[in-house]
Amino acid sequence: MAHDSLTACLECGLLQRIPEVPPGGSAxxxxxxxxxxxxxxxxxxxxxxxxxxGLVLFVVANSFPFLSFEMQGRGTQTTLITGVVDLYQGGNWPIAAVVLFTSILAPGLQLALLLVVLVPLTMNRMPPWLPTLFRWVRTLVPWGMMDVFMVGILVAVVKLADMASIVPGASLFALVALIFVLAAAQAALDPDLVWSRVPIAGGCTRLSRHGEDHVSCDVCELLVLPSEAVADGDRLRCPRCTDVLHRRKPQSLQRTWALLIAAIVCYIPANILPIMSVTSLGRSQSDTIFTGVSFMLDHGMWSLALVIFTASIFVPLLKLLILIFLLVSVQWRSAWRPRERTSLYRVVETIGRWSMVDVYVVTILVALVRLGNIASVQAELGAIFFCAVVVLTMLAAMSFDPRLIWDAMEQGHVGDRERPCGAALAESP
Ligand SMILES: [Zn+2]
Ligand SMILES: [Zn+2]
Structure with missing residues (x-):
């Protein structure tokens, strides 16, 4: 594919010409x-x-139990959907909804939509609905959390190991394979190639008229002159992927602050209130995130305690602090180390989803340990607040526009916006 085109960087907004990239390399x-x-x-x-x-593995993974739990001659089995149903019946519908969406709907829809998009593309067809469906695929990617769910299974298994016998079910192997296949599919997909096949409404867009301010589409990265955009009421839409065009994410600072403050408010009850209660042989005991970690430390489960401490206490706090720092630095129009601040933003975007581990651990325990007075686990209010913290910080990170970090610096050099031959080449190993 010829890729000698002018593109604006999605993270800093700089216009540059991307040269031909060798196979396996990146710019x-x-x-x-x-x-x-x-x-x-x-x-x-x-x-x-x-x-x-991936679709075959997804069907197998959802059709059979992935774990079974045996204690005092009685046993239960759990499929992916069991935990969701049990949470819903226990009155914890917000967690049930988040778990259903992130562990079943998002990965399943992502695979199904990809299939529907890729089949016509490989046959050189371009149905009119293709750009919209491909846009949805890209939106779903950060919400599919099969890999995080797998870590949740590992933690739950180790937690229960000395209490009962845990037997892996047929679909556990499909689930493990699915995680690798999903990751490989994401690594193989070249969104630029898909977008380059989509025709641009109203002909070819070129940056021929200098001086006129272009807008870079956030989804397909097409550079659009306002005069070439498709009008939709008082909004402008991209002539290629039909997404609404913005120079920067709309009300980025206000939205990020609002989501962040909501997350901070939820962070307090998430850590004070119990996230689950365990009934074992008639005795009931509630655990907060913190007492859960100290219980594991007392019982010599160091690695597990480290995983849960990092995912549930350290990462959410780090995300909140980094986002506050980025927001304040942008509002003060700081010129301090923009490259490092952009890297910090990338860190927040990448680690955000891993905090979901504890929510999955609770879900799996609720689904597995259902033996009434002998042994049972219930999700508690703290888990709902914790789940809210994870989702709110993810939304906050998505609504923050890293290009704002660079805007303060650009004001001094408006003429320097376009560089004829920019992007540096790097060959990945
Ligand atoms: Zn950049
Ligand atoms: Zn577009």
């Missing part, structure tokens, strides 16, 4: 170091093969 932004393009050889066919494999 980095000269200013912020963000990856602007990655050349994935034979992307469409490889992604299609992995998507079909």
């Amino acid at each position: 980095q932004c000269v200013r912020c170091g963000g990856t602007m393009h990655r050349h994935r050889p034979d992307s469409l066919n490889r992604t299609l093969a992995l998507t079909i494999a």
Whole structure:
């Protein structure tokens, strides 16, 4: 694919020409170091093969139990959906909804939509609904958390190991394979290649008229002149992917602050209130996140305590602090180390989803340990607040626009906005 086109970096907004990238290589932004393009050889066919494999594994993983639990001659089994149903019946519908969406709906929909998009593309067809569906695929990616769910299974198994016997079910192997196939499909997919096949409404867009201010589409990265955009009421839409065009994410600072403050408010009850209660042989005991970690330390489960401490206490706090720092630095129009601040933003975006581990652990325990007075686990109010913290901080990170970090610096050099030959090449190993 010829990729010698002018593109604005999604992370800092700098316009630069991306040169031809060798297979397996990638082009980095000269200013912020963000990856602007990655050349994935034979992307469409490889992604299609992995998507079909993923769908088969997804059906298997959802059809059979992945764990069974045996204690005093009685046992229970759990499938992916059991935990969701039990949470819902126990009155914890907010967690049930989040778990259903992140562990079943998002990965399943992502695979199904990818299949529907890739089949016509590999046959060189371009149905009119294709851009919209592909946009949805990209939106779903951060919400599919099968890999985090797997860590949740590991933690739950180790937690229960000395209390009862845990037997892996048939679908556990499908689940493990699915996680690798999903990751491989994401690595194989070249979104730039898909978008380059989509025709642009109203002809070819070129940055020919200098001086006129372009807008870079946040989804397909097309550079659009306002005069070439598709009008939709008082909004402008991208002539290629039909997403609403913004120069920067709308009301980025206000929205991020609002979500962040909501997350901070939820963070307090999430840590004070119990997240689950365990009934064992008639005795009932409630655990907060913190007492859960100290229980594991007392019982010599160091590695487990470290995983839960990092995912449930350290990462959410780190995310809140980094986002506050980024917001304040942008509002003060700080010029301090923009490249490092952009990297901090990337860290927040990447680690955010891993805090969900504890929510999955609670879900799996609720689904597995259902033996009434002998042994049972219930989710408690703290888990709902904790789940809210994870979702709110993820939404806050998504509504923050890292280009605002660079805008303060750009005001001094308006003429320096366009660089004829920018992106640096890097070959990945
Ligand atoms: Zn950049
Ligand atoms: Zn677009």
